[in-house]
Amino acid sequence: EAGVVQSPRYKIIEKKQPVAFWCNPISGHNTLYWYLQNLGQGPELLIRYENEEAVDDSQLPKDRFSAERLKGVDSTLKIQPAELGDSAVYLCASSLSTGGSYNEQFFGPGTRLTVL
Amino acid sequence: AQSVAQPEDQVNVAEGNPLTVKCTYSVSGNPYLFWYVQYPNRGLQFLLKYITGDNLVKGSYGFEAEFNKSQTSFHLKKPSALVSDSALYFCAVIEGYQKVTFGTGTKLQVIP
Numbered sequence: 001e002a003g004v005v006q007s008p009r010y011k012i013i014e015k016k017q018p019v020a021f022w023c024n025p026i027s028g029h030n031t032l033y034w035y036l037q038n039l040g041q042g043p044e045l046l047i048r049y050e051n052e053e054a055v056d057d058s059q060l061p062k063d064r065f066s067a068e069r070l071k072g073v074d075s076t077l078k079i080q081p082a083e084l085g086d087s088a089v090y091l092c093a094s095s096l097s098t099g100g101s102y103n104e105q106f107f108g109p110g111t112r113l114t115v116l
Numbered sequence: 117a118q119s120v121a122q123p124e125d126q127v128n129v130a131e132g133n134p135l136t137v138k139c140t141y142s143v144s145g146n147p148y149l150f151w152y153v154q155y156p157n158r159g160l161q162f163l164l165k166y167i168t169g170d171n172l173v174k175g176s177y178g179f180e181a182e183f184n185k186s187q188t189s190f191h192l193k194k195p196s197a198l199v200s201d202s203a204l205y206f207c208a209v210i211e212g213y214q215k216v217t218f219g220t221g222t223k224l225q226v227i228p
Binding site: 003004033040041042043044045048056091093102104105106107108109110 | 206
């Protein structure tokens with residue numbers, strides 16, 4: 001079974017440029033998460049989707065970040081414009097959520113963003 | 117607000133010795149607790165979880181964790197450490213439906 005796929009794995013851009021990250025979750029997983037992970041820190045949730053609905057985006061900086069999961073499968077996270085402080089690893093995870101169960105998340109390898 | 121603390125940035129242990137990676141949590145309701153491991157240049161991998169039931173939870177790669185409600189702890193343990201266990205370990209707590217908070221991580225170094 002294929003795991004969570006993320007692309008690109010690495011991205012280097014100059015500040016003020018736009019950037020987009022793509023995630024394809026494990027087949028059948030209805031819940032999808034985007035996290036930001038700074039070096040030496042734990043993942044910080046940016047947004048959580050249940051199918052195509054964003055049910056928790058309270059930590060997403062909406063002035064520059066946006067996300068979509070149009071068909072409830074793959075998802076795109078965008079930053080426009082990027083700032084120096086956005087340099088981090090962006091992680092995507094998915095899980096199968098049924099009836100309020102607390103199931104483990106499966107993580108992709110992440111996209112390492114460097115903003116110059 | 118929920119929180120989780122991993123008080124040790126790094127834990128060093130000799131190969132073959134038992135290891136413990138500490139985690140404490142703070143929630144207002146019932147905690148749902150997880151351990152994940154992150155190997156270099158790889159994504160986080162699930163190790164084990166506590167939802168309810170037996171306080172001793174067994175997981176992947178010989179790891180186990182003990183839920184202690186009175187001490188609000190969920191320490192990760194393994195009876196005999198392997199060099200290949202060297203990695204970054206994260207504790208996570210969920211309160212409310214799928215709202216998850218991760219700790220800052222503990223680097224485990226197993227010395228041959």
